[in-house]
Amino acid sequence: MEVIILRTREQATVLTARLIARALRQKPTLVLGLATGRTMERLYCLLGNMHRDERLDFSLCRTFNLDEYIGLPPESPYSYRYYMNEHLFKRVNIDLRNTHLPDGMAADIDAACRQYETQIVECGGIDIQLLGIGSDGHIGFNEPLSALRSRTRQKALTPDTIRQNASLCGGEENVPRRAVTMGVGTILDAKRCLMLVTGSTKAHILAKAVEGPITSMVTASALQLHPSCRVIVDAEAAAFLQGREYYNWIFRNEPEWSEHQDLTR
Numbered sequence: 001m002e003v004i005i006l007r008t009r010e011q012a013t014v015l016t017a018r019l020i021a022r023a024l025r026q027k028p029t030l031v032l033g034l035a036t037g038r039t040m041e042r043l044y045c046l047l048g049n050m051h052r053d054e055r056l057d058f059s060l061c062r063t064f065n066l067d068e069y070i071g072l073p074p075e076s077p078y079s080y081r082y083y084m085n086e087h088l089f090k091r092v093n094i095d096l097r098n099t100h101l102p103d104g105m106a107a108d109i110d111a112a113c114r115q116y117e118t119q120i121v122e123c124g125g126i127d128i129q130l131l132g133i134g135s136d137g138h139i140g141f142n143e144p145l146s147a148l149r150s151r152t153r154q155k156a157l158t159p160d161t162i163r164q165n166a167s168l169c170g171g172e173e174n175v176p177r178r179a180v181t182m183g184v185g186t187i188l189d190a191k192r193c194l195m196l197v198t199g200s201t202k203a204h205i206l207a208k209a210v211e212g213p214i215t216s217m218v219t220a221s222a223l224q225l226h227p228s229c230r231v232i233v234d235a236e237a238a239a240f241l242q243g244r245e246y247y248n249w250i251f252r253n254e255p256e257w258s259e260h261q262d263l264t265r
């Protein structure tokens with residue numbers, strides 16, 4: 001795991017956007033795993049700007065989102081399909097037929113979950129999986145005690161997660177109680193993982209996820225097992241990390257980060 005700390009939320013988000021843009025330029029048919037949440041809104045805005053101003057080309061890109069609520073149709077403003085259309089897909093030249101989210105309206109949810117896993121494999125697997133972190137340490141909707149080898153399936157949300165996501169759904173009463181999510185095992189199968197975490201409210205859980213023991217109580221801690229995982233954070237989120245000095249040294253000294261030193265100002 002590699003942790004990069006930048007001072008501001010904007011700097012951390014810009015670096016994450018650059019890393020995705022570079023991967024897409026290197027491989028136009030990139031299979032990109034996507035995440036939702038407030039943290040990603042600015043990131044998707046930046047990717048939209050890169051498409052507009054720098055001709056970042058999404059025309060051959062395929063995407064798979066981590067999760068979707070059960071029981072919300074795609075046209076519901078609270079569904080993740082709606083979120084993705086609004087925040088990213090409308091802003092870039094992606095072919096909507098190449099964008100995939102779990103089907104939270106399927107008559108047979110379990111069959112749809114198996115189908116989602118098959119679709120990912122048929123696309124050659126996920127090249128980069130973008131991730132945020134929930135306040136209880138979840139990735140996707142892999143709530144505490146999710147098996148670290150779990151695959152795409154339905155999960156009941158914790159009261160904590162329902163509260164955390166209430167503002168995106170116009171109140172707690174509108175947050176569905178269940179969701180379909182890629183499993184922790186599905187996420188760990190991605191070739192690379194890229195987690196973006198910002199803000200002081202995430203500082204405690206981030207320290208547990210990155211430097212604590214690997215435990216299904218904090219499913220983001222499973223990323224410690226991944227051979228190629230980058231965690232990009234701002235100073236507020238990094239507040240409780242023990243290894244801050246080392247992480248800063250890596251960013252300042254490792255050649256691969258030299259072109260991003262403008263972000264340290």
Ligand code: GLP
Nearest residue numbers: 035037038039132133134140141
């Ligand atoms: C939801 C999503 C997660 C995301 C989390 C964080 O729970 N299922 O994938 O990481 O929200 O959201 P925010 O960025 O709003 O803190």
